[in-house]
Every structure is written in C-alpha cells, then in structure tokens.
Amino acid sequence: MKALRWLTLTLLAATLMGLLPGPSWAVPPFARKYGFDCTMCHVQYPKLNDFGQSYRDNGYRIMGKETLDKTVLETAPPIAMRTSVGYNHDTFDNPGGPENDIRAFQVNGVDSLAGGLFSDRIGFLAVYLPEIAGSRHVAAQTSALEMANVVYSALDAPLPFTLRFGRFEPAYVAFSAKRTFTVAPYDIYDFAGPEGFALADTQDGIELARVFPQGLKLAGGWVNGSGRLDDSDAPRDFYLRASKMLGPGQGQVVGHRVGAFLYSGRARPSDGGSREGFHRLGLDASLNFGQTNVMAQYITGKDDAALNAFNPARDYDLSGGFVEVNHSLPGDIVTFGRLGWVNTPSEQNHDEHGATIGLRYYPAVNVALHAEFSRRRVDRGADNGLSDLTENLFTTRVDFAF
Amino acid sequence: MRVALLLAAMIAVFVSAAVLLASDEIFSTGPLPPLVAPPDNPQTDAKINLGKQLYFDTRLSADNTISCATCHDPKTGWANHHKTDTGIKGQVGKRNSGSIIAAAYMRYQFWDGRAGSLEQQALGPIHNPIEMGETLENVVRKLTAIPGYREEFRSVFGKDPDTDGIAKAIASFERTILPGPAPYDRYLAGEKHAMSASALRGMHLFNGKAHCSTCHSSPAFSDQSFHNLGVGMSAPDPDIGREAVTKDPRDRGKFKTPGLRNVAETDPYLHDGSEATLMDAVNFYDKGGLPNSNLDPLVQPLSLTPREKGDLMAFLEALTGPVPEVSPPVFPPGPTPELAAPGGAK
Numbered sequence: 001m002k003a004l005r006w007l008t009l010t011l012l013a014a015t016l017m018g019l020l021p022g023p024s025w026a027v028p029p030f031a032r033k034y035g036f037d038c039t040m041c042h043v044q045y046p047k048l049n050d051f052g053q054s055y056r057d058n059g060y061r062i063m064g065k066e067t068l069d070k071t072v073l074e075t076a077p078p079i080a081m082r083t084s085v086g087y088n089h090d091t092f093d094n095p096g097g098p099e100n101d102i103r104a105f106q107v108n109g110v111d112s113l114a115g116g117l118f119s120d121r122i123g124f125l126a127v128y129l130p131e132i133a134g135s136r137h138v139a140a141q142t143s144a145l146e147m148a149n150v151v152y153s154a155l156d157a158p159l160p161f162t163l164r165f166g167r168f169e170p171a172y173v174a175f176s177a178k179r180t181f182t183v184a185p186y187d188i189y190d191f192a193g194p195e196g197f198a199l200a201d202t203q204d205g206i207e208l209a210r211v212f213p214q215g216l217k218l219a220g221g222w223v224n225g226s227g228r229l230d231d232s233d234a235p236r237d238f239y240l241r242a243s244k245m246l247g248p249g250q251g252q253v254v255g256h257r258v259g260a261f262l263y264s265g266r267a268r269p270s271d272g273g274s275r276e277g278f279h280r281l282g283l284d285a286s287l288n289f290g291q292t293n294v295m296a297q298y299i300t301g302k303d304d305a306a307l308n309a310f311n312p313a314r315d316y317d318l319s320g321g322f323v324e325v326n327h328s329l330p331g332d333i334v335t336f337g338r339l340g341w342v343n344t345p346s347e348q349n350h351d352e353h354g355a356t357i358g359l360r361y362y363p364a365v366n367v368a369l370h371a372e373f374s375r376r377r378v379d380r381g382a383d384n385g386l387s388d389l390t391e392n393l394f395t396t397r398v399d400f401a402f
Numbered sequence: 403m404r405v406a407l408l409l410a411a412m413i414a415v416f417v418s419a420a421v422l423l424a425s426d427e428i429f430s431t432g433p434l435p436p437l438v439a440p441p442d443n444p445q446t447d448a449k450i451n452l453g454k455q456l457y458f459d460t461r462l463s464a465d466n467t468i469s470c471a472t473c474h475d476p477k478t479g480w481a482n483h484h485k486t487d488t489g490i491k492g493q494v495g496k497r498n499s500g501s502i503i504a505a506a507y508m509r510y511q512f513w514d515g516r517a518g519s520l521e522q523q524a525l526g527p528i529h530n531p532i533e534m535g536e537t538l539e540n541v542v543r544k545l546t547a548i549p550g551y552r553e554e555f556r557s558v559f560g561k562d563p564d565t566d567g568i569a570k571a572i573a574s575f576e577r578t579i580l581p582g583p584a585p586y587d588r589y590l591a592g593e594k595h596a597m598s599a600s601a602l603r604g605m606h607l608f609n610g611k612a613h614c615s616t617c618h619s620s621p622a623f624s625d626q627s628f629h630n631l632g633v634g635m636s637a638p639d640p641d642i643g644r645e646a647v648t649k650d651p652r653d654r655g656k657f658k659t660p661g662l663r664n665v666a667e668t669d670p671y672l673h674d675g676s677e678a679t680l681m682d683a684v685n686f687y688d689k690g691g692l693p694n695s696n697l698d699p700l701v702q703p704l705s706l707t708p709r710e711k712g713d714l715m716a717f718l719e720a721l722t723g724p725v726p727e728v729s730p731p732v733f734p735p736g737p738t739p740e741l742a743a744p745g746g747a748k
Contacts, residue, residue, distance in 0.1 A: 035427025037610025
C-alpha cells in the first residue's frame with residue numbers, strides 16, 4: 001500500500017509539473033549545440049530514435065551537414081549531467097543471506113557526460129561517474145570512467161567507415177543498456193560466467209564500422225574483453241556484427257531491424273592456466289508497429305571446459321535473452337515491459353528470470369518521472385542448500401539531464 | 403555533504419555553460435533581422451514604385467498576358483494555389499510557384515537555385531519560353547517605347563530602360579514583400595501567449611522529433627541549401643533539380659529548402675506542388691520522403707501521431723505574419739493600354 005501511495009504521489013506531482021508553463025531551459029550538449037530539442041535524437045531520452053542512431057553512426061555529426069558543425073573549441077564546454085532522485089522500495093527474499101531491504105528516498109547516482117567534435121572528422125564521447133559513498137539515502141556509486149572514446153569518421157572516403165577507439169559501447173550491444181528506459185539492467189549482457197567473463201555493455205578497444213546502402217551495417221572490433229586480463233596480456237577478443245534495416249528508418253522507432261553477432265575471445269582461468277576460448281552468438285530484432293517498439297535479443301554461448309569452474313570436465317553452455325516492448329502514449333508518456341532470462345548449465349543451476357514493467361512521463365523534454373516495478377528471481381544451486389533469491393524493486397524517481 | 407557540494411558545483415558549471423551556449427546554436431531560428439539591400443541596388447521609393455509597376459505589368463510577356471503577379475499573386479500569399487502554373491500560350495510549367503514573401507532573405511532563387519540574387523531571378527521568367535516567353539531585348543524595346551517608363555527609368559537610373567534596371571527595380575519591389583511579426587516572433591519577443599499550447603508543442607516537435615529544423619533553420623526557416631526528398635524521382639524523365647545547375651550527379655533530385663514564413667498561405671507544397679495541403683506535406687515528411695538512390699539522409703520517417711501532426715500544423719500556422727497590402731499600380735499608358743490597366747494586373 002505504501003508503494004501505491006508513493007506511485008500516486010509521484011503521478012500527482014508529474015501532473016502538476018506538466019501543467020507548469022514555459023519551455024525547458026536546458027538540454028544536454030549535443031542538442032544545445034545545434035539548438036535542437038532532445039527529441040531530435042531521442043524517442044524520449046535516453047532511448048535513441050532513428051535520427052539519433054544515424055547521428056551516432058555518423059561520428060556525432062549531422063548527416064549531410066558535416067561542414068556546418070562546430071568543434072569543442074568553437075562552442076562552450078560540451079558537458080552535461082544526468083541524475084535521478086526518487087523513492088526506492090527494494091525488498092529481497094534471500095533465505096540464508098543478507099536482505100538489506102531499502103525503503104527510502106535516494107539519490108540514484110550521477111553521470112557526467114562530455115561529447116562533441118575535435119575536428120570535422122573526429123568526435124568524442126566521455127561518461128564519468130564520480131565516487132559516491134553509499135548511505136541510507138544515497139545509492140553508492142563507484143567512481144568509473146564508463147566511456148571515453150574517440151570516433152574518426154571517413155564517410156566521404158571511397159570506402160566510408162567510422163573508427164571508434166577507447167572505451168565505448170560495442171556494436172554487438174543491440175539494445176543500449178545506457179539508453180534504455182528501464183532501471184533494471186539487461187541481465188544477459190551483464191551475466192558473468194564461472195570465470196567472471198561477461199559480454200558487458202562497454203569495452204576497451206577499437207571498432208570499425210560501415211553503413212552500406214540498403215540499410216546494411218557491419219561492424220567489427222578488437223577489445224580487451226571483460227574477463228581476467230593482466231596489462232601484459234594482449235587482448236584476444238574479437239567480434240563481428242551485422243544488422244539489416246527492413247524498410248525505412250533504423251528500426252529504432254520506424255521500420256524493422258534484424259541483427260546477429262559473433263563474439264570470440266580467450267580468457268585465462270583463475271588458476272592461472274593458459275588462455276582458453278569462449279564465444280557468444282547473438283540474434284536480435286527490433287520491430288516497430290505504430291508507436292510500439294518490440295525488441296528481442298537471444299544469446300547463446302559456450303566457454304571452454306577449462307573455464308568451467310563448476311565442471312571442468314565439460315564446456316560451459318549458457319543462453320538467455322529478453323523481449324521488451326516500449327509503447328508511446330499521447331501526452332508524453334512511455335510505457336515499457338520486459339521479460340528476461342539467463343539459463344545456465346545444470347551443474348551451476350544459476351538461472352535468472354526477470355520481469356519489469358513501468359512508465360515514464362516527461363513534463364519537460366529533459367525530465368522524466370519514472371515509475372518501475374521489477375521482479376527478479378535467481379536460482380541457486382540445490383547442492384549448496386540455499387533457496388532461490390527473489391528481489392522486488394519498486395522505484396519512483398525523477399530522472400533528469402541537463 | 404560532499405555529494406551536495408559536488409552536485410552544487412556541477413549544476414553551477416552546467417548552468418553557466420547553458421547560458422554561454424544560448425547564442426551558439428547551429429540550427430537556430432528566430433526573428434527576421436533587418437534586411438540589407440545590395441550596395442549596388444539600394445532601396446529608393448521611386449525604384450520600388452517602378453519595380454511594382456513592372457511586377458504587375460503583363461506587357462513584359464511575349465503576348466502581353468502574363469506578369470510576375472500572375473504566378474506570384476498577392477491575393478494568394480504572393481504565390482499561387484495551382485500545382486504548377488500556366489505561362490503564355492497555355493504552356494504548363496513543371497514546378498510550383500514559390501512565394502516571394504521574404505524571398506529577399508534567400509541566398510538562392512528558383513527551386514534549383516540557379517539565381518544567386520533577386521536581381522538575377524527577376525529576369526528569368528521573362529525570357530523563359532514557357533512562362534512569359536519574351537526576349538530581354540524585346541522587353542527593353544517595349545518599355546523604351548512607353549514614354550512613362552522611359553521617364554521613370556531615366557529618373558531612377560539616369561538612363562533608358564535596360565535589363566539591369568528592370569532587374570534592379572523588380573528586385574527592389576520584392577524586397578518590400580516582407581512579413582511582419584508572426585505569433586512565433588511575438589512569442590520569442592516575450593509575448594508568452596502569442597502562440598497556442600498546441601503551437602508551442604509543435605515548436606518543440608519542429609526542433610525535435612519532426613526533424614524540421616535540420617533543414618528549415620535560420621530566421622527565414624531555410625538552411626539555404628538543397629535536398630533530395632525523392633519527389634518525382636521515379637518518373638521516366640525526372641526533374642533533376644540542382645544537378646542541372648551544378649552538373650554534379652550528387653545533386654540529382656535536390657531542390658532548395660524553401661523558407662517557411664507564411665507557409666500556411668502558400669499551398670500547394672513541394673517543388674512540383676504535389677502536396678496539396680500543409681497537412682499533406684506533413685504526412686509526406688512523416689513517411690520519410692520517397693526512396694531513391696540520392697535520398698537525403700536527413701529525411702527519415704518520423705512516426706508522428708495525429709496529435710503531433712496537428713501541433714506541428716499549429717506551429718507552422720504561427721509563422722504567418724502580416725504582409726503589407728499592395729495596391730494595384732497605375733501603369734504608364736503604352737501600346738497595349740487595355741492590358742496595362744489596373745484591372746489587367748494578375
């Protein structure tokens with residue numbers, strides 16, 4: 001009932017804020033540089049629309065208007081901040097373990113972002129998370145340079161391409177974890193196998209991408225990977241992704257998109273043995289029907305037996321994915337729902353199942369009133385005697401960027 | 403405490419940056435700035451009056467039936483509601499007649515931009531065989547034969563009628579066809595109720611989801627550039643637009659971004675007049691133009707809702723400002739007085 005009360009209060013506040021007159025006074029740096037509204041590039045922030053996706057693919061330059069663009073030396077500092085504050089009601093059913101329930105107003109972290117152009121061909125994007133000590137009222141945040149990459153665009157070359165270098169969101173992440181409407185993460189991207197390797201939503205390395213006519217995109221990367229890797233170890237992770245647009249648009253809001261990726265890497269087991277191989281294969285689709293976007297991701301993977309701490313006698317197989325639906329309603333409201341799962345080998349029995357529903361209301365283009373309920377269940381091995389873990393998260397928050 | 407201080411410091415930095423950036427936008431629109439005439443063609447009342455007479459005078463055409471005002475009619479937004487217009491001998495053109503409202507703010511004239519100034523543009527239709535179909539030599543001869551015009555040219559330019567004087571006079575008159583403050587301008591000036599709530603939402607759409615301002619930027623709402631929307635490109639012999647001027651295949655099917663000042667009055671739309679109403683034009687853009695090998699990358703489907711289209715329409719209508727009433731001119735009597743009478747002005 002308390003949760004319901006808070007939801008009601010939040011929606012009431014949202015309605016009142018929506019009635020306030022006046023345009024928004026600030027938008028993040030890309031939009032501000034051009035004099036655009038956030039919705040030029042975002043369905044509603046943070047999710048990119050087709051134009052925004054093209055802008056990103058074009059190295060943070062307006063397509064066909066590259067000569068008009070300004071570098072960071074010609075504009076004021078291209079910096080922005082995103083944060084969210086709200087009420088979290090997070091309960092854990094964790095037999096045999098800590099429960100650490102949360103029922104409090106909280107500051108849910110801060111992102112600082114900088115992005116722009118160094119020259120007419122070189123763009124950059126950096127996202128930094130400052131260290132925030134956790135307390136009952138502030139969600140802890142570890143200091144991290146979440147992204148820092150430079151993009152070189154040679155789109156007028158005989159073979160046009162973009163080259164991304166640094167820490168970036170790799171092309172195989174078909175649905176950006178940074179730009180999703182949900183607070184709940186994409187478990188399949190974050191799921192770590194026995195040796196700690198996860199696909200991850202950012203990578204350190206280099207990525208070459210090309211957009212072909214007729215809506216075909218190819219990208220390939222060479223990255224460190226997220227597994228155990230000493231500084232002296234040369235990175236040996238590679239990936240390829242192909243996606244195809246069906247119909248007009250980029251499949252973000254309009255048209256459809258299908259894609260596939262292959263990730264192949266080599267990781268060192270925790271016992272310090274030689275590096276062994278693993279791979280992930282993914283299929284994805286983004287389908288649009290009017291104001292509804294249906295996203296689906298399926299990933300299957302195999303780690304070499306030497307990387308299977310649970311049963312070194314055989315390879316470690318996993319699979320998982322999610323299906324998500326976003327729907328835009330009149331009145332600047334976006335609703336969303338997602339079902340996600342991760343299946344692990346029987347010897348680990350660490351399957352995960354999650355469901356999320358929620359909505360966001362935008363009283364201004366850079367302010368979202370967010371309400372979300374997530375339920376996540378994690379199986380725990382029968383052999384260690386623990387019952388399954390269940391987490392229920394209800395959160396209402398004001399999410400804003402400027 | 404540290405978090406609060408950090409947040410406060412960041413907010414201060416960002417607010418400062420936002421203020422600094424406010425005048426730094428690449429695709430901004432805004433009120434029309436004062437118009438500056440070219441140094442070699444300063445505005446004078448006598449020249450404007452002469453230009454007005456020439457603009458409305460059908461004697462500039464080969465058969466004395468067509469004037470500038472025939473296709474750019476003040477009664478229809480200084481354009482024409484026809485899809486494409488009919489010139490002498492019933493010949494039908496391929497392109498829609500654009501409005502001359504605020505045309506003085508355009509870097510290029512004509513849909514393919516083949517004229518770089520109003521002066522260059524003014525002579526084009528006169529010797530276009532399917533518009534006014536007259537030779538420039540003959541026009542000069544006809545005007546010289548009319549004592550009133552001869553006298554006015556001598557007074558304004560210090561010489562008898564010639565093509566340079568005709569062009570400059572008509573251009574000077576066209577530079578007076580400027581819209582007054584539209585509700586949008588009044589809103590920007592601080593009159594917060596000048597635009598309806600729907601138009602305000604439309605303004606955000608214009609600069610956002612509808613992607614209009616990527617091309618319809620600047621106070622004239624034109625980027626002064628050329629884009630391929632795919633219109634007519636599937637025809638066996640398509641109008642190649644800008645390519646005919648530059649001879650560059652990359653310009654195939656590109657046409658000038660028209661300004662949007664008073665756009666609600668100037669239907670039909672697009673270079674061939676193929677979209678009958680403003681809503682039709684909005685729907686055209688919503689679908690992402692027409693596929694062709696040179697479609698502009700900025701033209702993408704928009705997925706606008708019916709309400710959003712209505713809001714966008716409301717904003718476009720809020721770009722309509724009052725245009726000065728222009729009374730029919732008194733023509734100097736000449737060889738074809740029956741056509742030169744005020745009632746003959748089209």
